[in-house]
Amino acid sequence: MQPMPMLPPHLLVIEDEQDIAALLRLHLSDLPAQVDVVADGPSGLAAALGQPFDAIVLDLRLPGLSGLDICRELRARGQRVPLLMLTARASELDRVLGLELGADDYVTKPFSVLELKARVRALLRRAAPPAAPAVARSRLDCAELSIDRARRRAWLGTLELVLTPREFDLLWHFMGHPGRVFTRAELLEQVWGYGHDGYDHTVNSHINRLRAKLGDDRSESRFIHTVWGVGYRFELVVEAS
Numbered sequence: 157m158q159p160m161p162m163l164p165p166h167l168l169v170i171e172d173e174q175d176i177a178a179l180l181r182l183h184l185s186d187l188p189a190q191v192d193v194v195a196d197g198p199s200g201l202a203a204a205l206g207q208p209f210d211a212i213v214l215d216l217r218l219p220g221l222s223g224l225d226i227c228r229e230l231r232a233r234g235q236r237v238p239l240l241m242l243t244a245r246a247s248e249l250d251r252v253l254g255l256e257l258g259a260d261d262y263v264t265k266p267f268s269v270l271e272l273k274a275r276v277r278a279l280l281r282r283a284a285p286p287a288a289p290a291v292a293r294s295r296l297d298c299a300e301l302s303i304d305r306a307r308r309r310a311w312l313g314t315l316e317l318v319l320t321p322r323e324f325d326l327l328w329h330f331m332g333h334p335g336r337v338f339t340r341a342e343l344l345e346q347v348w349g350y351g352h353d354g355y356d357h358t359v360n361s362h363i364n365r366l367r368a369k370l371g372d373d374r375s376e377s378r379f380i381h382t383v384w385g386v387g388y389r390f391e392l393v394v395e396a397s
């Protein structure tokens with residue numbers, strides 16, 4: 157089989173402010189990447205559904221359809237493309253909502269171009285199939301839960317889990333270290349991979365969504381357990397019969 161030529165990643169930017177859109181196009185093209193830009197919500201959603209992108213950078217406030225609406229709609233349709241949300245500094249609630257609705261990361265406006273590029277690069281790296289050495293384990297199992305890193309897929313029994321790239325990385329990290337307790341700061345460093353200003357709620361909200369997908373409930377988790385005052389631990393708990 158001929159090796160596939162390496163194409164630069166294809167990014168979609170959904171941003172109605174022309175100056176910011178132009179800035180994003182200029183700097184993201186440098187990654188390098190092919191960058192498409194659209195300026196309103198409905199066109200953004202149509203573009204995102206029309207062809208596969210490697211990542212989408214979208215503004216929260218857009219004419220026609222908000223960034224949150226677009227996130228929700230893409231995830232509802234099973235699209236796992238990495239999403240980076242741009243939000244205003246003041247709106248903490250918007251950021252939390254964005255993550256709840258399936259965004260993988262957010263950057264607050266006004267943003268540093270360098271930071272934004274680093275975040276997009278990190279999203280692309282996580283989403284790309286890893287060029288892992290053949291000896292590295294690519295599949296982990298725990299009871300009926302299985303995860304395949306090479307294929308970026310996970311299953312609970314016969315049900316395939318629909319995970320965002322970050323949820324996938326969190327689950328892989330946990331399953332690779334069963335029984336080990338991680339603080340939120342450790343998870344931010346080891347899974348997010350950059351200084352995240354210590355936003356514990358970022359970890360909490362991703363873990364809550366992951367737990368919901370694993371069928372874990374806060375009081376009776378089977379897989380991901382809260383270690384009060386410390387962090388989280390992944391371990392299969394078998395109910396006594």
Ligand code: CA
Pocket residue numbers: 171172173215216217218
């Ligand atoms: Ca806007």
